[in-house]
Amino acid sequence: MYGDLLHILSNGLYPSVLHRAVVNRTKHRLSIAYLYGPPSSVQISPIQKLVGPNHPPLYRPITWNEYLVAKAKHFNKALSSVRICAPLNGLVDVNDHNSVKVG
Numbered sequence: 001m002y003g004d005l006l007h008i009l010s011n012g013l014y015p016s017v018l019h020r021a022v023v024n025r026t027k028h029r030l031s032i033a034y035l036y037g038p039p040s041s042v043q044i045s046p047i048q049k050l051v052g053p054n055h056p057p058l059y060r061p062i063t064w065n066e067y068l069v070a071k072a073k074h075f076n077k078a079l080s081s082v083r084i085c086a087p088l089n090g091l092v093d094v095n096d097h098n099s100v101k102v103g
Contacts, residue, residue, distance in 0.1 A: 001037070001067075004016045004071070004079055005038075008044050008046060010046070010047070011051060011058050011059070012058050012087055040064050040068075041065065042064045044062050044063065045059065045061035046059060057084065058083055059079070060084045
C-alpha cells in the first residue's frame with residue numbers, strides 16, 4: 001500500500017510493485033508488518049512539481065481512507081481504479097496487467 005502511495009505522489013515515476021516472498025526452507029525468515037500511514041483524511045495526489053503539459057496527472061486526488069477502501073475492494077487493480085489517464089511517455093502502469101508497453 002505504501003508503494004502505491006509513492007506511486008501516486010510521484011505520478012508514476014516510482015512504480016509500485018506487488019510484494020512477493022519466497023519461502024526458504026533452510027533459513028528462518030522474520031517478517032514485520034509496518035502499519036503506519038498518513039491520517040485517513042489526507043488528500044493523496046501527484047506532487048504539483050511532477051505535473052505539467054507534457055506530464056498530466058495520472059491519478060485523481062483521493063483521501064488515504066478512500067484509497068484503503070479501493071485497495072480492499074480491488075487489491076492489485078487499486079491504482080488502476082483511481083487512474084484518470086494513461087502515461088504519455090509510452091510507459092505503462094505496472095499494476096495494470098491488461099496494458100501493453102509501447103515502444
